[in-house]
Amino acid sequence: MKKFIRCGKLFDGANPAIYSDQTLVVEPDGTIGFVGPSHAAPRPESGDETIDYFQWFVMPGMIDAHVHLSYGNTQSAEQIDLYSPVEFRALRGLEGAQRMLAAGYTGIADPSTTGLVSLAIRDAIDAGLFVGPRISTAGRAILTAQGVDYFYPRWVRMPEHSVGFLMRDVSEGIAEIRQEIKDGVDFIKLAVDGDQLVAGTGLISGMTQEEVTALVSEIHRLGRKVAVHARGAEGIRYAARAGVDFILHASWMDEEGLEWALKNKCALCPTLSLIINTIEFTRPADPAYAFVPAQQRELEAAIENLSRAKAAGVPFMVGSEAGFAVTPYGEWPARELEYYVKYLGFTPAEALISTTAVNARILRDSDRLGTLAPGKLADLIAIDGNPLDDITILQDRSRIKAIRIAGEPVSVALNDRPRRTWYETGARFWEEVYTRDRVNRR
Ligand SMILES: [Zn+2]
Incomplete structure (x- = not known):
């Protein structure tokens, strides 16, 4: 049985145009057989299904290239790694993935996870056990003792179920890469940034050029792609020179x-x-309030440098870093598109192409995703309104009228008010130390 989807407006993800009165035909295997003007479309035969999206704007399902499913909307660095059992993180992460799907994201990529959490979520969805987006995932992020995610003192070191792997030298990094690929990761993440801030150029790299180059060539030799965490100028140079x-x-x-x-x-x-959510949402009682000025400086640098990169023609992907307390799953991901338009010189159409066609590069099956064209998989969403007129409408879940993966409709029932379990937050008993002095000041 084929599906004939009549689309009032269609944006195919391949180019910035909007096409009116289009028909998209989905073959029984979930691929697109035809897309084009309705008058030129093949006719449905008996038994075929017709679907009416004539009122809606149809586009490829959005993809978020930076989601951390194991982080659980974390409020602290420790919460990511320490308190909740890995098994719980997997179940919680599955719900996070479903929240992303409900926000219009039919694909997500996770650049660092604990244990095999995101791999398990990916596989459970692929096996048809649960509804969820397509997931592409790395394993633990590989870093050195200078690395940005190594936030433990030496008497703790890196816990086994951290999102990071601490390498003492390149050979340990390469051994971890080989293990992760055997485990089934889709790509590898290197956390190249160090944690020492330098005015003007950001962070000192936590790895040398030689180390980055050696790790990247092993990853590429084994046929995987590599994502690098690099905010600082030095780490970015090393990563770009190594061809990540x-x-x-x-x-x-x-x-x-x-x-x-x-x-x-x-x-x-x-x-x-x-960065922006931290600046805008953080309140004085939040410990993160102390680094809002530093975030403001990073934002200014990022706007200047990234706008230049955009103008020079570097391809841009889109990721929201969902999984932190300021970026909860499914709440703000499409806001990143608004920032591309507002700050980086993107047209709304360019921002949409970035989050569909360009982001597809990080997914498995990348050649068959990200655009709506014959031979591609029919991952699509139908929107009430035109995001090319106003990109912010994609943040409004009530405007997402339909979500389809490989042509099949998907819907998720989400709990309105999930709670935190006792072990997720750690065990802080008192905010203050109650000395005689402090008690007498009451
Ligand atoms: Zn991240």
Whole structure:
């Protein structure tokens, strides 16, 4: 049985045009057999299904290239790694993935996970056990003792079920890469940034050029892609020179980094949402309030450097870093598109192409996703309104009228008010130390 979807307006993800009165034919295997003007479309035969999206704007399902399913909307660094059992993180992450799907995201990529959490979520969805988006995932992020995710003191070191793998030298990094690929990751994440901030250029790299180059060539030799976490100019240069596939953040990208990124066809995935949401949402009682001024400086640098990269023709992906308390799953992901238009010089159509066609690069089956064309998989959403007139409508879930993966309608029933279990938050008993002095001041 084929499906004939009549679309009032259609945006195919391949180019910036909007086509009116189109018909999209989905073959029984979920691929698109035809897409074009309704008058030129083949006719349905008896038994075929016709679907009327004549009132809606139909586009490829959105893809978020930066979601952390194991983080659980975390409020602290420790919460990511320490308190909840890995098994719980997998179940919680599945619900996070469903929230992303309900927001119009038929695909997501997870650049660092604990244990095999996101791999298990991916496989459970693929096996048809649960409804969810297509997932492409890395394993633990590989880093050094200078690395940005190594937030433990030496007497703890990196816990086994951290989202990071601490390598003491390149050979340990390469051993971890081989293990992760055997485990079934789709791509590898290197956390190249260090944690020492330098005015003007961001963070000192936590790895040398030689180390990054050696890790990247092993990853590519084994047929996987590589995403690098790099905000600082130095880490970005090392990553771009080593020819990585995806550079996450890239806030302090300099001229040399830009030249290498162009030459080696690296895509950037800035993730402004984490910075801007932190600036806008954080209140004085939040510990993160102390670093809002630093976030403001990073935002200014990022807007300047990334706008230059955009103008120079570097491909941009889109990721929201969902999984933190300021970027809860499914709540703000499409806001990243608004920031691309507002701050980085994107037209709404360019932002949509980034989150569909360009983001598809990070998914499995990348050649068959991201655009609506014959031979591609029919992952699509139907929207009430035209996001090319107003990109912010994609943030309004009530405007998402239908979501289809490989042509099949999907719907998720979400709980309105999920609670935190006792072990998710750690065990802080008192906010203050009650000395005689403090008690007498009451
Ligand atoms: Zn991240």
